[in-house]
Amino acid sequence: MRIPLQAGGGGRPALRRAALDLNADYAAMRVKVSREFCLRCGSCEAVCPEVFIVKADGVHLRRARVPAACRGACRVAADLCPVDAISLAP
Numbered sequence: 001m002r003i004p005l006q007a008g009g010g011g012r013p014a015l016r017r018a019a020l021d022l023n024a025d026y027a028a029m030r031v032k033v034s035r036e037f038c039l040r041c042g043s044c045e046a047v048c049p050e051v052f053i054v055k056a057d058g059v060h061l062r063r064a065r066v067p068a069a070c071r072g073a074c075r076v077a078a079d080l081c082p083v084d085a086i087s088l089a090p
């Protein structure tokens, strides 16, 4: 769901900022981890601790939707994962 913004940048600034933030979250890609393959190497958490956290039983996700600010880091984390356990999708 996208929140429509008024044409020409109208509207109350705080509401407009909140709508932009929500739109950014809704536009974010999704991340999934195949925990059965995870080696708990910690590389994903080192690259993007906002999304990944490694625990004794494997990697967990702090959030399933990747915010726009973390997209690059999550792509790097997926590329660096030695067992290709991380997948990203729009």
Ligand code: SF4
Pocket (backbone or CB within 6 Å): 033, 037, 038, 039, 040, 041, 042, 043, 044, 045, 054, 059, 077, 080, 081, 082, 083, 084, 085, 086
């Ligand atoms: S980089 Fe891959 S193998 Fe390493 S902790 Fe993250 S998901 Fe597991």
